[in-house]
Amino acid sequence: MMKPVIKGNSISIPSDQEYLSDVDVFIEGILRGFGADESAVADIAISVSELVNNAILHGNKSASDKAVAVTISKSNGCVEISVTDQGAGFDPCDIENPIDDANLMKEVGRGIFIVRSLMDQVEIEASDRGTTVIVTKCI
């Protein structure tokens, strides 16, 4: 059975939401080491939790033999985080707008919208071998 693996500024977890808190502890610890204030730590932690949830549930479809990799770095005062799954990829254009009246009361579908609101830059690279989302926030 796979377990979380930490190597430097990267963590890899099995496709199970049980490990969300491992990623959070890892990311928040590094962010505080980078000198990020608590508001920025929360914004980035929320965004990473959204991306890892998506990678587990929608990317890897909770497959026990697939992992989610998270890498964090800092350059020129900005934090960059990548989240990679091993799923079949997706088209970002397929995501509905969660603030449309028709979608407002839906219980799901706000993750990427929130990430785009909290982070300065969001790039999605999807292929049939997996999806990598790279987010950046200057702190």
Add this chain to the structure above:
Amino acid sequence: MKLTDREQDGVVVLEPKGKIMGGPDATLLHDKLYEFIQQGRTKVVIDLSRIEWMNSTGLGILIQGYTTLRNSDGQLKLAKVTDKIQSLLTITKLVSVFDAYDTVEDAIASFN
């Protein structure tokens, strides 16, 4: 997330603590609300002052609770919403859905 509850003036007050990020958090709050409904306790206030942050899963739980209680002729109200959660409610337009109060007492009084 940890969850405690108490009753004041016929209103259930839920006091979650920590972060709401997904997984077991979702079922914990949902199961608690369902338990209250089964008991006929459908006036509920969630005190959010001890939530560090929540993501879209947390917002989904609030919507689910709001809808479930409303369908049972009850109501869900929020109290002591932190700046970080208020910001999320605003950008997702859910601020227009939930009744939110500065204090738990104000939220309880609003049921009368």
